[in-house]
Amino acid sequence: MYPSYYALRRVNPYRGVVQHVDVGGAIASSHDGLVWHLRADDGYGLVRPVGVWEAGRGLKIGQPRGLEDLLAALETCPALPFPIFDIWELWLLDREEGMPLALLSTARVAPRGGGGIETEWLPFTLTYTGFRAAALAQRDAVAPDAGGGHRDMLAKMVNHTARPFAMAQWFRRGQDGVGHGAAGLRLPYEWRSRAVAAEAFPELLVREKWNSRLEQSVINDYHRWLAPLLLLWPRLSEATRRRLELQACEKPHWLARVRYLLPPALEAERIQAALVAARMEEALAGGDAYQDELV
Secondary structure (H helix, E strand, O other): OOOEEEEEEOOOOOOOEEEEEEOOOEEEEEOOOOEEEEEEEOOOOOEEEEEEEEOOOEEEEOOOOOOHHHHHHHHOOOOOOOOEOOOEEEEEEOOOOOOEEEEEEEEOOOOOOOOOOOOOOOOOOOOOOOOOOHHHHHHHHHOOOOOOOHHHHHHHHHHHOOOOOOEEEEEEEOOOOOEEEEEEEOOOHHHHHOEEOHHHOOOOOEOOOOOOHHHHHHHHHHHHHOHHHHOOOOOOOHHHHHHHHHHHOOOHHHHHHOHHHOOOOOOHHHHHHHHHHHHHHHHHHOOOOOOOOOO
């Protein structure tokens, strides 16, 4: 089997784009393009961890026996990042117009039916509490008892827009961004084969246009927080990519983690300066620079 090189997004919550090298019986996956975790079929139908390979250093953990094809594919892999293959997207729909609101899941192949759909949108894992929104911080200063943590307020705001009877739908997204509808949850029958224009989909994880200035600011802060990881996103307009690059420089240690996966930069000098700052930050922190990492 010829090696297959592709990338898949980790969403709900979003934690970046994972690169994969697949040779059939074994697969290597990486979140940063540097360290690759190897898994292989154990002969009983289960895929288990079998080692760790690092670019420039080779196999660090594990035995090469049985992994020859995968190791050769890693040594000769094409330039990163790999093409994103999860062209199927499951979107939470807003209750007013039934248009895409927030991304719930992605898949490489067409989903089977509409069962098992979870409509709860998650901005971060439950263990991550680092998110801060400037607009909510201002509210907290005026009314400390106005609400809970910023992560939970963000989740509540987005999910409330789809309730009380949340709808979700799978779409096959073409290169032009048009979404071709398929199965979903609580959908009117006529929506199941609808085509939704590219402009109707949020360019990032969540719709950015809201009626409330507070809500819109919180969503903008959310995307700003994740800017280094969102630079790996497909179909970004030049304006959005430039905005994300500038915002990503505010989190140089996160940016450094995905430096091997970044496409050619529009703000190359700023990105390079941020990466230099990340190296200095790590040296000064004595290895603790990444304690705020998403999990």
